[in-house]
């Protein structure tokens with residue numbers, strides 16, 4: 001039957017709708033997406049060059065030998081605050097694109113749960129094995145080459161007296177409870193740093209930042225991940241002691257000043273929110289990054 005003129009706009013509209021649907025379908029199968037519930041096919045075809053981008057703009061790349069994608073950066077303050085979870089900030093200056101610190105290990109896990117609901121995918125903290133697979137080989141040379149990551153550079157020596165006092169107080173509470181992680185030589189280095197006039201800094205090492213740096217300020221590793229060395233240590237999906245809610249952290253941070261501290265298998269701890277000692281449940285050197293289950 002010949003279409004009458006009044007049907008033409010209708011057919012035209014259908015054609016445009018069909019074209020738009022085909023276009024959108026094509027877009028949804030390309031490696032780069034804008035998140036918000038994109039098809040699972042995206043997660044399978046994501047590459048380092050074309051990361052999955054979620055609804056908060058977080059980028060995720062595959063980690064060989066695992067079934068996860070890992071966020072290329074530590075979780076920022078701006079991203080964390082989207083969740084509405086408790087945020088107490090730090091005693092040193094930070095801006096919104098710096099890694100969030102001072103959250104509890106439990107809040108880091110809750111952020112991943114919130115993000116899962118928000119983005120319609122499964123997010124969580126990385127296991128220690130996943131974190132190690134993502135970190136690759138530890139930095140081989142000591143001292144590391146300048147700007148290798150945000151470690152305890154000479155910039156730390158410009159810290160104010162109040163900053164030194166506060167951070168040393170926090171550290172002095174932790175060390176007696178973490179003594180079983182360190183041998184006597186390591187403990188001696190830490191205690192010496194706590195009692196010296198300045199924070200311990202790596203001789204001759206500079207990294208442009210006194211405390212945390214904006215995420216992604218240094219070169220990425222071979223998988224496209226930033227700050228696996230330095231900036232903040234990262235809470236993992238694992239327990240030192242589940243009974244007491246003591247979680248494992250991995251990786252070095254802006255205050256790491258000795259060779260053993262920047263080895264990838266160096267472990268730290270962070271308590272849950274129900275820890276009676278606040279300094280064990282919060283840390284100005286610890287943040288986290290998310291993984292996305294494919």
Ligand SMILES: [Ca+2]
Pocket residue numbers: 074227228229230231232233234251252
């Ligand atoms: Ca880090």
